[in-house]
Amino acid sequence: MGELIIGLGVTVGLILLGYFVGRAREGRHLSDLDRREAASSSVMVVDVKQLPPGVRAGAGSLVSGEVVIAADYFKSVAAAIRNILGGEVKTYQTMLNRARREARLRMIEQAQQLGSELVINVRFEWSDVGPKSASAEIFCYGTAILAA
Numbered sequence: 064m065g066e067l068i069i070g071l072g073v074t075v076g077l078i079l080l081g082y083f084v085g086r087a088r089e090g091r092h093l094s095d096l097d098r099r100e101a102a103s104s105s106v107m108v109v110d111v112k113q114l115p116p117g118v119r120a121g122a123g124s125l126v127s128g129e130v131v132i133a134a135d136y137f138k139s140v141a142a143a144i145r146n147i148l149g150g151e152v153k154t155y156q157t158m159l160n161r162a163r164r165e166a167r168l169r170m171i172e173q174a175q176q177l178g179s180e181l182v183i184n185v186r187f188e189w190s191d192v193g194p195k196s197a198s199a200e201i202f203c204y205g206t207a208i209l210a211a
Contacts, residue, residue, distance in 0.1 A: 078137055085135025089157065096164045103171045105180055112184045114208065121211040124177055125204065128169025132162040133198035142197060159199055163187065166203035179207035 107115070114120055134142070138154040145152045166187070174182050185205035192198045 078140055081135045081140070082137035085137055088135075089161070092161055092165075096161065096168065099168050099172075100164070103168065103175060106171045106174060106182065107180065108167070108171065108182045108185050108205070110185050114183060115181075118181065118208070119211040120181075121209040123183075123206045123208050124179070126170050126173040126177070126179075126182060126207040127202065127204040128166040128171070128173065129200065129202045130162050130165040130169065131192055131198055131200045132158055132165070133192075134158050139197045155197070155199075158197075159189075159201075162189075162199050162201040163203070166201040170203045170205060174205075174207035177207050177209065179209055181208040182206065183208060 109115065134155060138158065141154040142152050145154065167185075170185070171182065174180075182205040185203065188202040188204075190200050192200050
């Protein structure tokens with residue numbers, strides 16, 4: 064009986080640790096994303112293949128951003144429960160949103176390093192990483208347009 068209580072205590076402890084540590088790290092990352100998005104707001108990012116009207120362009124250069132973000136232990140347990148019960152797995156939405164924003168920012172920051180204020184034909188690709196891990200890879204790419 065004592066081993067069962069210890070095992071249950073360890074499991075609950077890991078879940079709580081995952082919840083609090085994961086939430087704190089996620090909060091710091093979201094704050095960092097907000098700060099970096101504000102700093103890069105001068106870069107126009109569009110998903111169309113053509114230049115916006117009135118824009119004169121020089122050279123173009125491929126830019127990209129990639130990130131792999133994993134879910135914390137709590138999110139994995141909550142998602143497993145949701146998979147049993149069915150329905151939308153909301154615990155992963157924040158993870159995917161963070162990954163998308165991070166990949167996009169990395170692409171924008173690469174465009175800024177080239178001196179570009181415009182990225183066209185932006186696309187996102189994604190994949191899950193490993194069949195048993197709750198993590199996602201997001202790849203964002205586009206064409207940075209340099210001034211004429």
